[in-house]
Amino acid sequence: MxxxxxxxxxxxxxxxxxxxxxxxxxxxxxxxxxxxxxxxxxxxxxxxxxxxxxxxxxxxxxxxxxxxxxxxxxxxxxxxxxxxxxxxxxxxxxxxxxxxxxxxxxxxxxxxxxxxxxxxxxxxxxxxxxxxxxxGIDPGWGNDVLPLLISGLGSVVEVVRCQEIFDYSSYDQPDSVRYLVGMGQPMDQVPPMVSPMVPTMVWGGQVRLMARALGVELDEIRETLERRPLETTIETATMGKFEAGTQGAMRFEVQGIVDGVPRIVVEHITRIHPSCAPDWPAPPNGEGAHRVVIEGRPRIEVTVEATDEGGNYAAGGNATAVGRLVGxxxxxxxxxxxxxxxxxxxxxxxxxxxxxxxx
CATH class of the missing domain: 3.40.50.720 (NAD(P)-binding Rossmann-like Domain)
Known part of the structure; x- marks a missing residue:
């Protein structure tokens, strides 16, 4: 032992x-x-x-x-x-x-x-x-071993995309959700989590790791960012009120560029309420999921839903990431x-x- x-x-x-x-x-x-x-x-x-x-x-x-x-x-x-x-x-x-x-x-x-x-x-x-x-706890396997495993099932691989798609209203981390991610904060304030170069600092290593495994050289790593305000004030069970006009959804990508094209992408799509940015991808269960999409031939999409602590999807994601580490x-x-x-x-x-x- x-x-x-x-x-x-x-x-x-x-x-x-x-x-x-x-x-x-x-x-x-x-x-x-x-x-x-x-x-x-x-x-x-x-x-x-x-x-x-x-x-x-x-x-x-x-x-x-x-x-x-x-x-x-x-x-x-x-x-x-x-x-x-x-x-x-x-x-x-x-x-x-x-x-x-x-x-x-x-x-x-x-x-x-x-x-x-x-x-x-x-x-x-x-x-x-x-x-x-x-x-990583976001979880790491969703941005390294799973996409690399799935990529091996394709005959032609054009893009490897790793997505975390979450509704944060049930995530019991108020400081992180409100101040690090910026939910409920003014739209003229860029959240620390997506300040320039911070996403690359956090997720760039995973993009480089996948590039190394796939045998490609990266030209550079780029970042994209979209944010949407809440159209109406909403109330959450765990973190209280989020006012209309403040940030209600955020979507960003960390892109590994190969020959001028984004080929390896880590993408996060997060909301504080499903009414915000309804045109963006949403988890099948409405709360949270991790997804790997291999664009190519064939096109392959794998969605992982995990729950823990009484059916909580954020807790499930944490538990799978911890399982990888402890294991x-x-x-x-x-x-x-x-x-x-x-x-x-x-x-x-x-x-x-x-x-x-x-x-």
Whole structure:
């Protein structure tokens, strides 16, 4: 059994606790929290399980890392604190842990990562003997292993398009939805998430990764952005009121350009209400889906719908992304120290977990 720490208990961390608990080769050893109000609470309660796990959450990072855990699922946010996230991950690598995380966007394709991010990680791996795998929570498999797998079914591939299509009204992250994504904010304010070059910083690594796998050279990476206002004021169950005239929908693309043509595209289409931008693609269930479209011969379209936490589609997307990360730990233990990406780490079957729901 690999002793495993879950660091962070937000939307990602809750799913990570459940995934580690369900894995027959992992043992939940500790749960790290930032909020003192969560300290002392049982991991099962924090994860939304109906049973205790016998692990009390703690804020004591030094004490947890001093036990030299075998693995760390770093589920704390890296969106607004990238330097802190990097420092935390380097600490875990230095004690020899396998670390899996969605928090370091620059390392989706680590070969193209800036030296200020890559070099401290490599130094920590060299010093401690740990391993790091970074995969997105949007989810990563939807922008790397799934589209690459599906592309292999075509005889002619013209465009690879990866879509996340979501209604954010049920996404329990008010700060991210309102201020990072900009829902409910004035239309003359560009949200931080889509400020120039930010989408490329976040998703460009996935575009480069797919280009490498497909054997093509990118001319450049481009960004497109469309935003629509709400025509009427709407009320959501989780985040309250969003006023008419403020941003109600956003659509952007991160395009990998090959010979002047967008050939590899990561696209996000998000709304706060289905009445906004009804002409844009919508999820079949009305709430959320991830879709891969291979334009070519044949044309192939695969839509993935996942739910968790009582039928929530955002939680389902988080859970599948976490499943990819947690499921990689045993492979990383076998592979040994190193910095890995999605082309290195296989997506393994759920061996030992079929029919064994421990929730």
């Amino acid at each position: 690999i002793s495993t720490v879950v660091w962070g208990t937000g939307n990602v961390g809750r799913a990570a606790i459940r995934a580690v608990d369900a894995h027959p080769e992992l043992a939940l050893a500790a749960v790290l929290v930032h909020d003192p109000g969560k300290a002392g609470k049982d991991a099962g309660e924090l994860a939304g399980l109906d049973r205790a796990l016998g692990i009390a959450a703690t804020t004591d990072i030094d004490a947890v890392l001093a036990t030299r855990p075998g693995a760390v699922v770093y589920a704390a946010s890296g969106e607004i604190r990238p330097d802190d996230a990097l420092a935390d991950i380097v600490r875990a690598l230095t004690v020899g842990a396998i670390v899996v995380t969605p928090a370091l966007y620059a390392l989706y394709d680590h070969r193209g990562a800036p030296p200020e991010t890559r070099e401290p990680v490599l130094a920590a791996i060299e010093a401690g003997g740990g391993a790091l795998f970074v995969s 990689a730990i045993t492979w990383l233990a076998e592979a040994g120290p190193g910095l890995y990406d999605a082309l290195d780490v296989p997506l393994r079957p759920a061996a030992g977990r079929l029919g064994k729901d421990r929730s």
